[in-house]
């Protein structure tokens with residue numbers, strides 16, 4: 525494929541407060557990693573109508589869903605939990621519309637942190653709302669004093685993360701208090717923390733290149749291998765583009 529793929533990336537959102545205007549924002553590591561991997565990032569602020577979602581997705585070849593606050597469990601029929609720090613409703617509503625359409629179109633997708641959790645929920649899986657309460661024997665997956673908190677990872681060798689990290693000890697960044705409980709149908713677990721917490725999933729469906737990482741390969745403390753996650757994703761998007769071109773040829 526000669527042209528660079530356009531990769532949509534959602535943005536976080538903070539409503540106006542007193543003298544501070546509302547902001548849409550995202551960590552630069554997300555779009556810098558897409559650029560380094562050979563894609564062209566298209567940052568998408570929260571959208572509030574389906575026509576805009578359709579128009580946007582017509583113009584990109586793949587999508588990255590970023591991390592951030594918590595998906596509100598009440599949107600999935602669960603009770604609110606004291607540990608939950610919900611996303612701004614404007615972002616969550618936009619993310620859910622985008623993920624529904626990305627899934628419908630079988631558009632290549634990489635979900636990171638909250639993005640992976642949304643992918644899993646949208647596809648019929650669910651979440652532990654609080655690791656400390658639901659998985660009391662788990663190691664710490666969040667350190668308020670250390671933005672670069674890391675833990676080790678066990679990967680499935682015949683998977684995207686397995687190809688990226690190979691053998692040997694792997695340490696990844698971790699900033700989450702929720703985790704995948706039941707994996708969505710059509711997806712498999714491809715990495716876990718040694719305590720059993722799910723850290724990566726990928727689609728087993730032949731017609732959909734979809735992956736998710738609970739850890740953050742875009743973070744400022746990312747290892748030299750982490751960028752390979754984005755390279756594998758961009759290569760997958762290019763392959764998807766080539767397949768679509770062959771279908772119409």
Ligand SMILES: N[C@@H](CCC(=O)NCCCC(=O)O)C(=O)O
Nearest residue numbers: 591592593594637638700701702
């Ligand atoms: N809120 C979820 C997902 C965690 C996540 O995306 N963490 C990255 C946060 C980066 C940031 O601070 O914006 C959970 O806690 O499980």
